[in-house]
Amino acid sequence: MSNKIIPWKNGIKDGIPIALGYFAVSFTFGIVAKKAGLTPFQAVFMSGANLTSAGQFGALALIGTSATYLEMALTQLVINLRYCLMSCSLSQKLEVGTGWPHRFLVAFGVTDEIFGVSVCKEGKLNPFYNYGLMSVSISGWMLGTFCGVVSGEILPARIISALSVALYGMFIAVIIPPAKGNKLLTGIIISSMLLSLLFAQLPILSQISQGFKIIILTVAIAGIAALLFPVKEAAHEG
Amino acid sequence: MRGNIYLYILVMAGVTYLIRLIPLIFMRKEIRNVYLKSFLYYVPYVTLAVMTFPAILSATANLWSALAGFGTALILAYRGGSLFKVSIIACLAVYIFELMVWG
Numbered sequence: 345m346s347n348k349i350i351p352w353k354n355g356i357k358d359g360i361p362i363a364l365g366y367f368a369v370s371f372t373f374g375i376v377a378k379k380a381g382l383t384p385f386q387a388v389f390m391s392g393a394n395l396t397s398a399g400q401f402g403a404l405a406l407i408g409t410s411a412t413y414l415e416m417a418l419t420q421l422v423i424n425l426r427y428c429l430m431s432c433s434l435s436q437k438l439e440v441g442t443g444w445p446h447r448f449l450v451a452f453g454v455t456d457e458i459f460g461v462s463v464c465k466e467g468k469l470n471p472f473y474n475y476g477l478m479s480v481s482i483s484g485w486m487l488g489t490f491c492g493v494v495s496g497e498i499l500p501a502r503i504i505s506a507l508s509v510a511l512y513g514m515f516i517a518v519i520i521p522p523a524k525g526n527k528l529l530t531g532i533i534i535s536s537m538l539l540s541l542l543f544a545q546l547p548i549l550s551q552i553s554q555g556f557k558i559i560i561l562t563v564a565i566a567g568i569a570a571l572l573f574p575v576k577e578a579a580h581e582g
Numbered sequence: 583m584r585g586n587i588y589l590y591i592l593v594m595a596g597v598t599y600l601i602r603l604i605p606l607i608f609m610r611k612e613i614r615n616v617y618l619k620s621f622l623y624y625v626p627y628v629t630l631a632v633m634t635f636p637a638i639l640s641a642t643a644n645l646w647s648a649l650a651g652f653g654t655a656l657i658l659a660y661r662g663g664s665l666f667k668v669s670i671i672a673c674l675a676v677y678i679f680e681l682m683v684w685g
Contacts, residue, residue: 357666394595425601433622440611454602505641517669518630519659571617
């Protein structure tokens, strides 16, 4: 029992910052959804079924232009393709014998944030930890959407501003500790940030969407790092 | 609005779910290939670093409050603070910084 309840509780605890960050983002989503003509139920349903901020904002734009269902499918594929890379990485964190139901459920919660937090846990991943993360963060995502649609007013700018760093703060808390005293990881993190900055600033590169930028840089940097610095068995667990 | 809103939602949810599900269903064995294994090991660090920077700098109302939040998060994370602690204190840093500078 305790190998289910304890990871679940840990997941809930680690999921609180995700939920706060999600609340701020989905609140804004709710406002935009209302303007696009969605009812509160439709907006909350979209949030609960999709869990993808860029994908959902993109969808609102498409619905506004009466796009075809094929266009909708392709847009989501392009915007959300990075999740595929994340699921590949996550697949190696699960025990080999992890059953189908767990794989189906864990897959539903592969977002940037839930992936980031769960994949960097030490050792193998207990699906119940993911369920803990998912239960609070999905609630935050749906609740924020609901409040945004119903109130239709922007939260005080200062609150949005403060909550907006919650997700980034969490990413930093995930990647910095393992990099401490590890020159290789430190180097990889710094190069990733610098190249990301370069992509944001350079004229042609800055036209690339955020989703594709993440894919291109991840494949390139992790690809080169794996070539130059293959990881030994023991390091993989840490 | 021409299309049915619920069909739109189901189409997008279906595509997004499949993207997430397929690797978890097909990659059920442990990868032995050292190159692929190393690649997947580095993926989260690169992805999260790319997503964080420079996006964090434009997340708040102002570059300076963003830097305050970024700096706070870096220091706390380096000292081994929990996800919750780092994240909340970074938010507070932004809030207090904006309150002090702009009232």
